[in-house]
Amino acid sequence: MGTALAPATIDVIDLLMDQHEEIREAVARLAAAPSASRGDALRALAELIEAHEDMEARLLHPLAQRLPDGDALAHALVVEENRADELLGQLLAAGPDDRRFSALFAEFRGVILGHLVREERDEFRQLRTRIPAQELVDLADRAGENRIWL
Numbered sequence: 001m002g003t004a005l006a007p008a009t010i011d012v013i014d015l016l017m018d019q020h021e022e023i024r025e026a027v028a029r030l031a032a033a034p035s036a037s038r039g040d041a042l043r044a045l046a047e048l049i050e051a052h053e054d055m056e057a058r059l060l061h062p063l064a065q066r067l068p069d070g071d072a073l074a075h076a077l078v079v080e081e082n083r084a085d086e087l088l089g090q091l092l093a094a095g096p097d098d099r100r101f102s103a104l105f106a107e108f109r110g111v112i113l114g115h116l117v118r119e120e121r122d123e124f125r126q127l128r129t130r131i132p133a134q135e136l137v138d139l140a141d142r143a144g145e146n147r148i149w150l
């Protein structure tokens with residue numbers, strides 16, 4: 001059949017996509033958590049998001065500057081990240097027993113899930129087609145060496 005073997009290497013987009021899945025799962029876990037474990041679920045989600053956005057800020061958004069309209073794209077994504085961060089801070093400060101928690105969480109969930117989709121659609125896909133594959137693999141290695149994630 002002449003089917004090519006799947007590449008053995010993973011690139012920085014693979015890492016970030018895995019993290020997006022982890023974030024989606026952590027959001028779902030928090031949404032389903034009984035009130036007694038909501039605080040732990042929220043802190044776990046906050047840690048995941050912080051590490052992920054830090055890695056994107058250091059490794060990924062600088063690459064987006066090389067895309068057509070990359071400045072505008074990176075700016076729009078950072079605005080969303082800042083909004084998600086602000087809402088997350090409000091959730092952490094309020095705590096799960098606060099009566100605003102559900103409304104704040106609903107808003108936060110909409111912002112973060114929309115952000116993940118837009119990044120995948122508008123940024124990751126373009127980076128895959130426009131940045132040399134080896135460069136994306138090297139960035140994944142750098143992320144591993146610096147223990148930016150895991």
Ligand SMILES: [Fe+2]
Nearest residue numbers: 053056081119
């Ligand atoms: Fe992001």
Ligand SMILES: [Fe+2]
Nearest residue numbers: 052056116119
């Ligand atoms: Fe992301």
